[in-house]
Amino acid sequence: xxxxxxxxxARAPGHTYQEAIxxxxxxxxxxxxxxSYEFLGDQDIPYSHYTSREYADREMEKMWPHxxxxxxxxxxxxxxxxxQVYDIGHLSAIxxxxxxxxxxxYVNACMHRGTALKSPGDNGYCQxxxxxxxxxxxxxxxxxxxxxENWDFPHVTAETHSLREILVDTWAGFVFVNFDREAExxxxxxxxxxxxxxxxxxxxxxxxxxxxxxLPVNWKAAEEAFMEAYHxxxxxxxGREFSEPVTxxxxxxxxVNRFIHTVGSVNPRMPVPPTEQELMDAMWGKRGANxxxxxxVPEGATARDVYADIVKKKLSEQYGxxxxxxxxxxxxxxxxxxxxxxxxxxxxxxxxxxxxxxxDPNDPDYSYFDLYFLRPHDPASRPPPPPExxxxxxxxxxxxxxxxxxxxxVYDQDTDNMAAxxxxxxxCAKGGQTLGNYQEVRIRHLHQRVADYVGE
Amino acid sequence: xxxxxxxxxxxxxTKEVVVHEDLCILVCHTGGxxxxxxxxxTHQDTALHEGRLRNGFxxxxxxxxxxxxxxxxxxxxxxxxxxxxxxxxxxxxxxxxRIS
Numbered sequence: 239x240x241x242x243x244x245x246x247x248a249r250a251p252g253h254t255y256q257e258a259i260x261x262x263x264x265x266x267x268x269x270x271x272x273x274s275y276e277f278l279g280d281q282d283i284p285y286s287h288y289t290s291r292e293y294a295d296r297e298m299e300k301m302w303p304h305x306x307x308x309x310x311x312x313x314x315x316x317x318x319x320x321x322q323v324y325d326i327g328h329l330s331a332i333x334x335x336x337x338x339x340x341x342x343x344y345v346n347a348c349m350h351r352g353t354a355l356k357s358p359g360d361n362g363y364c365q366x367x368x369x370x371x372x373x374x375x376x377x378x379x380x381x382x383x384x385x386x387e388n389w390d391f392p393h394v395t396a397e398t399h400s401l402r403e404i405l406v407d408t409w410a411g412f413v414f415v416n417f418d419r420e421a422e423x424x425x426x427x428x429x430x431x432x433x434x435x436x437x438x439x440x441x442x443x444x445x446x447x448x449x450x451x452x453l454p455v456n457w458k459a460a461e462e463a464f465m466e467a468y469h470x471x472x473x474x475x476x477g478r479e480f481s482e483p484v485t486x487x488x489x490x491x492x493x494v495n496r497f498i499h500t501v502g503s504v505n506p507r508m509p510v511p512p513t514e515q516e517l518m519d520a521m522w523g524k525r526g527a528n529x530x531x532x533x534x535v536p537e538g539a540t541a542r543d544v545y546a547d548i549v550k551k552k553l554s555e556q557y558g559x560x561x562x563x564x565x566x567x568x569x570x571x572x573x574x575x576x577x578x579x580x581x582x583x584x585x586x587x588x589x590x591x592x593x594x595x596x597x598d599p600n601d602p603d604y605s606y607f608d609l610y611f612l613r614p615h616d617p618a619s620r621p622p623p624p625p626e627x628x629x630x631x632x633x634x635x636x637x638x639x640x641x642x643x644x645x646x647x648v649y650d651q652d653t654d655n656m657a658a659x660x661x662x663x664x665x666c667a668k669g670g671q672t673l674g675n676y677q678e679v680r681i682r683h684l685h686q687r688v689a690d691y692v693g694e
Numbered sequence: 695x696x697x698x699x700x701x702x703x704x705x706x707x708t709k710e711v712v713v714h715e716d717l718c719i720l721v722c723h724t725g726g727x728x729x730x731x732x733x734x735x736t737h738q739d740t741a742l743h744e745g746r747l748r749n750g751f752x753x754x755x756x757x758x759x760x761x762x763x764x765x766x767x768x769x770x771x772x773x774x775x776x777x778x779x780x781x782x783x784x785x786x787x788x789x790x791x792r793i794s
Binding site: 317319320321356357358360361362363364365368370623624625626 | 737744745746748749750751753755756757758759760769770771772
């Protein structure tokens with residue numbers, strides 16, 4: 239067998255993502271030029287890993303309590319007394335800001351008889367945490383302050399019955415929690431992420447749009463729908479030829495993987511390469527009729543560079559900020575990083591999303607998908623408070639959600655395959671799903687990391 | 695009996711309690727709009743005026759129940775009863791609360 243035929247060595251015809259972006263006028267970040275693909279095997283992924291109640295229970299027992307998870311943004315808890323509830327399966331955390339502006343997280347359960355202190359997913363403000371059942375009161379620091387009729391509780395003290403703390407830490411304006419007090423640090427868990435995100439200003443962004451949708455598929459399969467660009471031609475482009483973007487897939491130890499794909503570059507699979515002006519026309523067409531005529535691409539320039547400059551200028555005017563330091567690739571490309579087990583972030587300028595997926599604790603065939611659009615703001619100014627999440631049920635369309643623009647229909651396309659996938663998991667005689675070695679390596683990485691916690 | 699209550703406009707992101715006969719009303723100016731709700735949490739009758747305004751909601755300071763100022767609808771599990779709301783009109787520097 240030749241070298242190129244070894245599993246995982248094959249690539250789509252034409253240039254790689256890295257070869258495409260070195261032609262940009264502005265140099266891409268070094269991390270974008272990195273190749274970090276590793277062949278992780280080619281065995282089928284058992285469908286039982288999606289459909290089995292027993293497997294979901296193992297995930298809940300052995301994985302979710304021990305991994306760092308994004309609970310909220312710092313702006314959710316901007317002031318003392320602000321709180322945000324993060325629920326994962328049967329676990330629930332209250333994340334709050336104390337009077338000394340520290341961020342803390344507690345198990346969302348009264349130390350008396352266990353009543354949840356706050357409702358699922360809730361956010362708000364309180365001066366103390368007061369149980370609605372018997373009125374036990376805790377400070378924002380979690381200390382037990384008051385037990386009504388304490389003559390009956392000589393065995394209860396602040397030392398024994400203050401709220402149980404949960405590990406909490408922040409990165410890039412996101413607040414992460416870990417229910418395991420012995421867990422590794424968030425910094426260790428993040429791996430290459432802080433290094434790869436040096437050129438971005440994620441901490442100076444805020445949530446502009448938040449949509450939470452219930453999906454009719456297991457949480458892992460929901461994530462997988464967003465882990466590869468292989469589906470683009472059929473799911474989003476009606477099977478039209480040559481609509482696959484040029485994409486790099488990379489896996490990093492232990493918890494990070496990514497894809498990055500070009501926007502507005504020549505697809506090497508086209509029999510007749512388009513002109514730069516044709517590429518410009520195609521990108522410009524998505525902006526709508528109110529944007530005026532399509533600009534001309536000067537001789538010797540590329541559509542990507544011309545379009546990136548326009549995007550940067552428009553966003554600079556919109557947000558009053560200078561984006562001139564962003565490269566063409568940082569501005570235009572779809573840059574998606576994944577942090578195991580359930581967090582995706584797009585640091586790019588024009589596609590500024592973040593995703594979070596969570597299992598339905600009562601049914602492995604359902605999950606919840608939080609979709610955020612993050613927008614930049616002046617670092618010297620205070621970010622606006624996050625919007626109330628718009629809740630969508632399985633059959634609701636993303637086009638009903640404000641703030642998604644043309645992407646609403648795209649997210650419908652992404653999620654409309656999911657019920658069929660769940661049915662197929664159960665109907666399929668083969669027993670497992672087959673993955674591409676390169677384009678679907680992130681999916682295999684996800685499953686291998688899950689298996690590290692729960693076993694096969 | 696239908697009647698109106700008139701008061702001066704509030705500074706942005708502030709709130710004020712006004713009493714009208716046996717009604718205690720909380721008037722809020724937040725997010726560029728004025729709202730008027732009964733100053734009483736439907737969970738356990740706590741006054742709402744010490745709660746925090748954010749995103750068109752007020753949080754009850756006792757257990758944290760949030761009410762949408764526009765509709766009075768509660769969030770969370772502690773109550774399903776909406777807080778009473780009153781129509782508000784803004785004329786120049788005055789606001790008028792319609793009570794009926």
